[in-house]
Amino acid sequence: MSKKSVDFFYDIVSPYSWLAFEVICRYQHRWNIALKLRPFYLGGIMNEAGNKPPALVPNKGAYMIKDVARIAKHHDVPLKFPKNTMEMMLVKGTLSAQRFLTAVDIRQPDLLEKVSRELWMRNWNRDEDVTEPKSLAEAAKKAGMSDQDIVATLSLIGDEKVKAQLKAVTKEAMDLGAFGAPMLVAEINGKKEWVFGSDRFPIFAEMISEKWEGPVPGVSSKL
Numbered sequence: 001m002s003k004k005s006v007d008f009f010y011d012i013v014s015p016y017s018w019l020a021f022e023v024i025c026r027y028q029h030r031w032n033i034a035l036k037l038r039p040f041y042l043g044g045i046m047n048e049a050g051n052k053p054p055a056l057v058p059n060k061g062a063y064m065i066k067d068v069a070r071i072a073k074h075h076d077v078p079l080k081f082p083k084n085t086m087e088m089m090l091v092k093g094t095l096s097a098q099r100f101l102t103a104v105d106i107r108q109p110d111l112l113e114k115v116s117r118e119l120w121m122r123n124w125n126r127d128e129d130v131t132e133p134k135s136l137a138e139a140a141k142k143a144g145m146s147d148q149d150i151v152a153t154l155s156l157i158g159d160e161k162v163k164a165q166l167k168a169v170t171k172e173a174m175d176l177g178a179f180g181a182p183m184l185v186a187e188i189n190g191k192k193e194w195v196f197g198s199d200r201f202p203i204f205a206e207m208i209s210e211k212w213e214g215p216v217p218g219v220s221s222k223l
């Protein structure tokens with residue numbers, strides 16, 4: 001049976017995207033799916049959709065810190081809030097990181113999963129920078145990219161082709177109706193259907209007729 005295509009739209013600024021990313025990566029070889037990782041720019045989505053980061057509502061922001069910590073534990077993802085989350089999200093941002101991931105997708109798509117994870121480890125585990133070329137290079141190195149490829153990939157960050165691809169992927173999500181991250185998209189009866197959030201896997205599994213076995217498949221207590 002041919003594999004069902006699943007697209008995962010994410011931005012490493014988003015902690016819920018990291019949780020969903022680890023889950024869909026765990027399932028990519030358990031479900032009959034062809035997973036395509038789609039780095040997009042959440043800042044662009046927020047602007048275009050007229051939305052704003054949930055943490056800007058003070059009570060929601062305070063709840064999110066607890067919520068994300070609980071889900072991270074439940075999902076077995078080593079997520080820790082950085083000291084200055086707002087600065088990381090809103091001042092420093094992730095535009096260059098998302099362009100870097102786009103360049104990785106163009107040059108070495110097989111490394112996209114590992115480089116994405118290393119960038120999340122930087123901003124959502126070790127409270128390290130993800131804006132400087134040196135930081136992106138360190139993440140790529142940890143992900144197994146060669147020094148020569150790192151130089152070539154970094155040089156593409158400002159390239160029109162990379163900027164255009166990031167814009168196109170962001171627009172593709174917008175055209176589907178995006179307002180946030182993460183998004184899981186599948187083609188069902190010839191039509192693209194999607195869910196928003198790291199908490200919609202049971203529904204998504206049902207949509208694509210696959211079995212949901214919890215965020216850490218194989219561990220029954222995490223169902």
Ligand SMILES: N[C@@H](CCC(=O)N[C@@H](CS)C(=O)NCC(=O)O)C(=O)O
Pocket residue numbers: 013014015016017051052053054179180181182196197198199
């Ligand atoms: N309930 C969702 C929440 C996901 C979420 O809040 N994502 C943020 C980015 S980290 C977002 O884009 N929110 C937009 C919104 O809530 O309108 C989950 O558990 O994953």
